[in-house]
Amino acid sequence: MKKVALLYNPLAGGRPKRRLADVKAVVAVLREAGVEVIASPTRVASDATPQVRQAIAEGCDTVFACGGDGTVHDVLQALVGSQVALGIIPLGTANALAHDLSIPLSSARAARAALTAIPKRIAIGQATYRDLAGNPASRYFTVTLGAGVDAHLFHELDPRVKLRWGMAAYYAQATWLWLTHRMRNFAVEVRGADGQARQAEVSELLAVRIRNFGGVIRQLAPGASLDRDDLRLVLFRTRSRLTYLGYIVRGLLGARWEIDGIDLVHAASVVCRPLPGAENLPFYVEADGEILGTLPAEVRVVPDALTILIPEQ
Numbered sequence: 001m002k003k004v005a006l007l008y009n010p011l012a013g014g015r016p017k018r019r020l021a022d023v024k025a026v027v028a029v030l031r032e033a034g035v036e037v038i039a040s041p042t043r044v045a046s047d048a049t050p051q052v053r054q055a056i057a058e059g060c061d062t063v064f065a066c067g068g069d070g071t072v073h074d075v076l077q078a079l080v081g082s083q084v085a086l087g088i089i090p091l092g093t094a095n096a097l098a099h100d101l102s103i104p105l106s107s108a109r110a111a112r113a114a115l116t117a118i119p120k121r122i123a124i125g126q127a128t129y130r131d132l133a134g135n136p137a138s139r140y141f142t143v144t145l146g147a148g149v150d151a152h153l154f155h156e157l158d159p160r161v162k163l164r165w166g167m168a169a170y171y172a173q174a175t176w177l178w179l180t181h182r183m184r185n186f187a188v189e190v191r192g193a194d195g196q197a198r199q200a201e202v203s204e205l206l207a208v209r210i211r212n213f214g215g216v217i218r219q220l221a222p223g224a225s226l227d228r229d230d231l232r233l234v235l236f237r238t239r240s241r242l243t244y245l246g247y248i249v250r251g252l253l254g255a256r257w258e259i260d261g262i263d264l265v266h267a268a269s270v271v272c273r274p275l276p277g278a279e280n281l282p283f284y285v286e287a288d289g290e291i292l293g294t295l296p297a298e299v300r301v302v303p304d305a306l307t308i309l310i311p312e313q
Contacts, residue, residue, distance in 0.1 A: 001062050001115070003036040005055030007048055007075055008091070009067035010041045019091055022107035023066055026089050029111035042067075042074065052078035060084060062309070064114070068092015069143055073288035076306070080124065080140050085307040087114050094289065096143050099214030100226065101310050117309035123229045124305045125209055129285045129297035141209070141287035142306075144220070145299055147272050148186065148204035148236070149244075151284035153177055154291045183239040186283050186295060189271045190233060204236035205272060207299045217251035221264060229303045233270060235263040269300035
């Protein structure tokens with residue numbers, strides 16, 4: 001690294017004063033190593049594209065996303081297809097991608113790890129969908145995409161509660177949905193690497209790219225990996241609350257048992273649509289913990305799309 005842009009979300013993880021101190025620590029580590037650093041707060045919620053493009057135009061070889069998975073998601077959008085590397089300083093709530101890459105959660109240690117990190121080219125996910133205004137839209141993602149129950153969670157989660165209570169807000173909202181949410185099925189068409197298509201009706205779909213989420217459920221979708229050029233899909237062919245709970249318990253224990261009504265498959269792409277007669281009902285879509293919009297949606301993998309810094313193991 002010679003010249004980097006450091007984009008930080010001043011609200012990530014709450015405690016803004018603490019976040020600014022973390023950013024200053026990162027800048028100090030990088031400058032001490034002789035790296036030219038341009039540090040700026042993200043200016044527009046959910047859209048860091050203009051700032052990333054400006055950094056690329058100014059000759060930065062790396063753009064650091066300083067925040068949570070949402071900040072990484074925002075910075076990612078303008079880096080896809082370029083040779084500029086993505087660095088991560090985890091300052092958010094869940095920091096799932098940082099856990100998967102074994103990036104230290106201390107800001108200064110994460111910066112030091114980045115100095116000797118290995119740049120690696122990886123595939124990423126891409127979703128096309130309808131935004132909340134009903135317009136066609138597209139976003140890239142690195143962690144996971146969800147359609148159905150978990151996307152409804154992110155749609156209902158109050159950002160102010162999330163800032164104050166962190167992961168506890170997620171768990172509380174998830175528990176409330178598990179107890180009260182009326183699940184509805186939608187149609188999916190899963191296409192494998194061989195081109196063969198499979199049809200199903202599901203109440204929830206997860207398209208996962210990472211192995212380790214950290215937290216209480218480390219492996220949400222065993223078999224997923226950034227080393228692969230496909231999606232690991234979790235298909236919930238059930239509306240049974242007990243079956244959902246069984247899958248969560250499976251993840252908590254790190255168990256490998258199969259659960260009737262829930263399938264894990266590798267896929268090249270998947271198309272999700274409302275069932276006939278339900279086209280006007282809201283089936284939400286989220287990616288990397290950010291609410292995107294509604295069905296219909298198509299999810300696929302873009303190979304060789306992004307350079308990411310991975311600490312030496």
